Amino acid sequence: MQPDDTKLQFDERGNLRHFLSLKGIGAELLTQLLDDAERYLAAPGSLPIRSQSLAGRTVGNLFFEPSTRTRASFDLAGRRLGADVLNLDVNTSSRKKGESILDTIYTLEAMHVDVMVVRDASDGVPAYIARHVNDHISVLNAGESDVSHPTQGLLDLMTIRQHNDDFGNMTVAIVGDIQHSRVAMSASEALQTMGIGELRLVSPAALAPDADRFPGAHIVDNLADGLKDADVVMALRIQRERIGNLDGVPGINEYFANYGISHDSLVYAKPDAIVMHPGPMNRGIEIEGTLADGPRSVITKQVTNGVAVRMAVLDRIGKMMNAR
Ligand code: ASP
Numbered sequence: 001m002q003p004d005d006t007k008l009q010f011d012e013r014g015n016l017r018h019f020l021s022l023k024g025i026g027a028e029l030l031t032q033l034l035d036d037a038e039r040y041l042a043a044p045g046s047l048p049i050r051s052q053s054l055a056g057r058t059v060g061n062l063f064f065e066p067s068t069r070t071r072a073s074f075d076l077a078g079r080r081l082g083a084d085v086l087n088l089d090v091n092t093s094s095r096k097k098g099e100s101i102l103d104t105i106y107t108l109e110a111m112h113v114d115v116m117v118v119r120d121a122s123d124g125v126p127a128y129i130a131r132h133v134n135d136h137i138s139v140l141n142a143g144e145s146d147v148s149h150p151t152q153g154l155l156d157l158m159t160i161r162q163h164n165d166d167f168g169n170m171t172v173a174i175v176g177d178i179q180h181s182r183v184a185m186s187a188s189e190a191l192q193t194m195g196i197g198e199l200r201l202v203s204p205a206a207l208a209p210d211a212d213r214f215p216g217a218h219i220v221d222n223l224a225d226g227l228k229d230a231d232v233v234m235a236l237r238i239q240r241e242r243i244g245n246l247d248g249v250p251g252i253n254e255y256f257a258n259y260g261i262s263h264d265s266l267v268y269a270k271p272d273a274i275v276m277h278p279g280p281m282n283r284g285i286e287i288e289g290t291l292a293d294g295p296r297s298v299i300t301k302q303v304t305n306g307v308a309v310r311m312a313v314l315d316r317i318g319k320m321m322n323a324r
Contacts, residue, residue: 153186
């Protein structure tokens with residue numbers, strides 16, 4: 001993100017036009033989006049909630065990096081709001097043949113795609129696209145390098161708020177490969193905006209972040225201190241695809257023994273602490289399988305909330321488009 005990219009997210013009337021980052025999204029708008037998302041949660045066993053705010057529109061999913069949850073939930077969210085959804089198959093798309101990202105974008109524009117949902121391994125791609133598309137098109141960031149994953153930050157905030165909405169008196173511990181994690185970045189931005197009491201980032205030295213990327217957070221190198229009396233524990237995957245040199249990164253057994261979230265290590269946290277993970281999980285590395293499947297885990301809730309927050313964001317974009 002460049003400094004003016006936070007402004008790029010809003011149109012001249014102050015409506016959300018692109019969703020590129022949680023930077024510049026204040027507590028009021030975060031709260032409204034979560035309240036909207038709660039309304040998209042259907043009771044278990046009942047039909048999903050639908051609306052028509054994107055009727056006649058087309059959402060294009062452009063995922064230039066692997067994805068299961070984010071892509072599937074944007075697909076469902078778009079359809080449940082009445083849109084046509086185009087899932088571009090990146091393995092057979094012409095970008096593989098050397099087509100530039102902008103040529104791909106202009107091709108989709110010519111097919112009347114209204115909303116482009118973009119995931120890319122390079123910094124700045126969603127904002128770059130947002131600066132080049134026609135005025136009537138919106139761009140949503142579905143995961144940008146190690147920089148930002150704003151709808152993941154929203155769904156994490158929603159899941160935490162369902163457990164405890166007293167953010168000022170809460171301790172959240174994010175554990176794992178903080179240095180390469182866009183999930184940690186967006187969750188931290190959302191939690192800091194909501195006035196989190198204490199945010200701890202727990203990792204081995206080789207995966208620790210630059211402190212200036214996470215202002216206000218405490219960087220901790222051991223699990224006992226990191227989890228002490230935490231209300232929320234979020235485990236993260238080691239982002240091997242972003243790590244050039246694995247020197248200094250603990251091997252699997254050493255990692256699980258020292259940084260794995262397990263029944264044993266969770267004793268440091270509060271007795272009612274919840275356990276989160278954005279997926280995909282590596283059981284037996286960053287999290288113990290039986291803990292992930294147990295009553296303290298809210299991992300499947302995160303997935304359900306993921307569809308709801310993406311509906312809330314798309315709904316807002318659709319209403320903004322319909323009001324033009
Ligand atoms: N699914 C998340 C992401 O896209 C987390 C991960 O891949 O580990 O960033």
